[in-house]
Amino acid sequence: MRKGLFAICSVLFVLIVSLALLVPSCTQTPTTGTINIKATLDGFPWTGNVSYTLIPASGSNITGNNVTASFSVAPGSWNCTYVSGGPPAAYFVNITPSAIQTVTAGGNITFTLNFASYAAAPLDASITFISWSINGTRVLPGTYTVGPNTIIDAEYAVHVSGAQGATVTVQETSWLLYHYTGGEPGMSRTLHAVNAWGAVSMNPPATKSTQMTSKDGADAPFCTLITAWHCEPVKLDVKTTWKLVICNNYTKTINWLGIPSPTNILFDDVTVPNVAANFTLTTTWSCVHVEGDVNPANDCSTNATPLFIQYMPGP
Numbered sequence: 001m002r003k004g005l006f007a008i009c010s011v012l013f014v015l016i017v018s019l020a021l022l023v024p025s026c027t028q029t030p031t032t033g034t035i036n037i038k039a040t041l042d043g044f045p046w047t048g049n050v051s052y053t054l055i056p057a058s059g060s061n062i063t064g065n066n067v068t069a070s071f072s073v074a075p076g077s078w079n080c081t082y083v084s085g086g087p088p089a090a091y092f093v094n095i096t097p098s099a100i101q102t103v104t105a106g107g108n109i110t111f112t113l114n115f116a117s118y119a120a121a122p123l124d125a126s127i128t129f130i131s132w133s134i135n136g137t138r139v140l141p142g143t144y145t146v147g148p149n150t151i152i153d154a155e156y157a158v159h160v161s162g163a164q165g166a167t168v169t170v171q172e173t174s175w176l177l178y179h180y181t182g183g184e185p186g187m188s189r190t191l192h193a194v195n196a197w198g199a200v201s202m203n204p205p206a207t208k209s210t211q212m213t214s215k216d217g218a219d220a221p222f223c224t225l226i227t228a229w230h231c232e233p234v235k236l237d238v239k240t241t242w243k244l245v246i247c248n249n250y251t252k253t254i255n256w257l258g259i260p261s262p263t264n265i266l267f268d269d270v271t272v273p274n275v276a277a278n279f280t281l282t283t284t285w286s287c288v289h290v291e292g293d294v295n296p297a298n299d300c301s302t303n304a305t306p307l308f309i310q311y312m313p314g315p
Contacts, residue, residue, distance in 0.1 A: 034073070046067070046087055054080055080099050091291070129304045133253075134153075154176075157250070169241065170244045171239070177281065178236055180277070185230055191270070206245075238266055277311045279311070280306050
């Protein structure tokens with residue numbers, strides 16, 4: 001009888017041990033989630049070298065250098081930003097389904113970096129002259145008498161064609177030909193480079209990363225003095241770099257010249273304010289450049305017709 005009972009107990013012990021091995025003693029709760037990074041080129045999967053940054057709502061950033069890739073991360077909101085690189089002969093378009101997503105513990109999300117090739121979605125930047133303006137009011141070419149605190153500006157239409165929604169870097173150079181015609185031979189006007197950041201703007205607003213005034217292509221930073229001799233035209237320039245959204249229609253405004261000393265201008269006529277003067281803005285024109293542009297023929301605006309200015313210092 002004892003032997004039979006011992007045998008039964010042995011079998012039960014073996015079964016209990018086997019069940020203990022098969023059934024976990026406790027369930028572990030996940031504490032991290034997963035971020036997957038993928039990329040497409042013209043809508044098709046692409047793998048290779050591309051730099052991006054994963055930015056959490058709190059904590060340290062994660063830098064990635066290739067796709068496809070996966071990262072184990074803390075739960076919470078994460079922002080994926082494109083830095084550089086990607087397929088050759090292509091440009092970055094956007095991140096889908098969203099550049100900001102939330103990771104849950106035990107869950108996973110995917111950021112897809114989308115690129116377009118220049119061949120499939122060619123880029124074409126263009127710019128055209130719209131109008132001269134005096135103190136913000138558009139004027140036709142002609143002769144105008146102005147007084148102190150006058151701003152003379154010009155407007156241009158800027159557009160980049162390509163993959164809808166992409167943002168591209170556009171470099172622009174614009175020129176103004178200033179011709180002092182009043183006075184006698186040997187007389188001059190003095191211009192002062194202000195290079196105010198707000199003197200060159202886009203509507204709708206766009207991100208500007210660089211701006212520099214120049215004379216004949218040579219940098220003329222803030223406080224540079226420029227002499228405009230009688231009957232010797234001076235070519236004033238401004239170089240800017242922008243992030244523009246493809247397929248947006250932008251109006252660029254350049255506050256070229258202040259007479260004397262209003263704010264938000266590129267150049268200031270600082271000749272003695274009570275001295276009358278005549279000068280001609282012989283022309284203004286502008287050029288744009290974007291990498292991969294397929295049509296250079298429309299990269300520069302045509303020359304504007306002259307604006308004749310008679311400055312009267314007032315009573």
